[in-house]
Amino acid sequence: MIGYLVRRLLLGAVQVLLVVVGVFLLTEALPGDAAVTIAGDKPDPAVIAGLRAELGLDRPMWQRFAEWLGSALQGDLGTSLVGPRPVAEMIGTAAGPTLLLAGLALALLVPLSTGLGVLAARHEGSRLDRLVTSTTLGLYAAPEFAMAILLVAVFAVQLGWFPPTAIGGSLSSNPALLALPILVLLLRPICSLSRLVRAGMIDAQRSPFVQHARRLGLSPTRIRFAHALPNAAAPAVQQLARTADWLIGGVIVVEAIFVIPGLGTSLLEAVSARDLPVVQGLALVFATTTVLVNLGADLAARALSPTSEVGR
Template sequence: MSLPRYVARRLLLGAVQIVLVLSLVFVLTEALPGDAAVTIAGDNPDPAVIAALRQRLGLQRPAWERFGEWLLGALHGDFGRSLVAPRPVADIIASAAGPTALLAALAVLLLVPASVGLGVLSASREGGRLDRFVTSSTLGLYSAPEFAVGVLVVTVFAVQLGWFPPTAVGSGSLLARPEVLVLPVVVLLLRPVCSLSRLVRAGMIDALASDYVRHARRAGLPPGRVRFAHALPNALAPAVQQLARTADWLLGGVIVVEAIFVVPGLGTTLVDAVSARDLPLVQGLSVLFAATTVLVNLIADIAARLLAPASEVGR
């Protein structure tokens, strides 16, 4: 199958996946007790006030009708207005995207050198103490969920040692107080660094044992040049696709990390929207996350086809 046809098929499949995700999110949010009218009314609400709010917000209409109206608007680029905040959903998402984009950008910028450096260092000392320590440490850290690591990091480095702020509450601009970003970025990086460094290590071990590396050594090339100019480019090939998928995985990690450190980004906005039963905002964020997932996975699969076109023969 040609690349344009492959991309078109994947985009069509991605559109179907997004609609299915939105339908599932709508059903699950509708199944939660309460609604936006109860949230707006506050504690000990008057039933008459709640009924009036439901009438004003259109919550008395059937769920399928509200979902269909929202989906039709979304197809034209209109994600509706928040039920709780009197603002368009697109504006809320745009204002919350900055902190999330900053966290994700810092994580990706640090991810590549940290993963490659750790993987090359471990492979260069295969079987040694450093290699065993790095391998066991990355395996253990990869197995730990973000929320558990986040709570531990806050307890040790923020509460007990006092080196960094425990949350971003009251920080204003994140760039004005970069120390607020240290712990969130560290927690966000731990799992992807562990996964990518292990792939780089495995690729480097295979590359260092290959015929072309042995030939380069026999030719008298310096060890550093052999390692970085000949072995490393071939060792990185298996990690390229995983790197693209890691960007997709960072979305889920950002939601958890932002909730732990109270970073005012898309993850915190999503948690608040679910708590307030703000369906238009939940749906708008779901579109963004689902579309990003589909796009990043498409890029990863295209990269895999270009790196290993022989695997597509006969499909």
């Protein structure tokens, strides 16, 4: 296990480095830079040149990246070119709303998707099973932005049950602001996870160890939740890790539609302003989160199903 952890962490470090290098090169390829953004709509070339020199943007690309990487390895993500504020402080401030949304979504996702999958597997082939399967398949096919716009139009604009955006409100003091964003974040993950749990439960209930448990006279409830579900949950845990990664680093669309000041909104603003240190810092956070979450998922899947090849 220690050797496996070391290999995965080394591989993860290489992956994070490749992501950071790729993001740096892509951002550099965009037209304009932070100096043009700061100069305004009708910039003076002399002013832009002075700003580039002041911000260090006139130095070679490799030199700027090497300096940033050296500082990042020491825990310093630099300073925003537009702010100016420390990048770590900006990420810490923006992480609050994103983590709140992601945490609440995950807290609801696990019991809802597990319960729905177990319910569908218990009534395999019935109308209920077909209804759950067809509904989840249809919802999964709908993109997040379309569902978000539809929910806002119906529940916020027409019915007036929830606020359409978070403008002028606080997520912590007004829970109603969280209802529609969390619902949008839950719809697709519930569909995918519940289908995985259903398929895993059906396979587990037909397996020899479950049949042996039935011959021993164990109750159906104990067989279902104590024996079948842990084995069925192994592939679902890996999907849950990908979902957690998406919730933390891929809520850009949801945050943009509902005007939530989280990491996704910060990334959009940084790319628009060509604020490279902020973009690099967010890329580092997202990439590191992806590596750690997927490593944790592999370890959890192996613990739930020791016979699985995951993590070997």
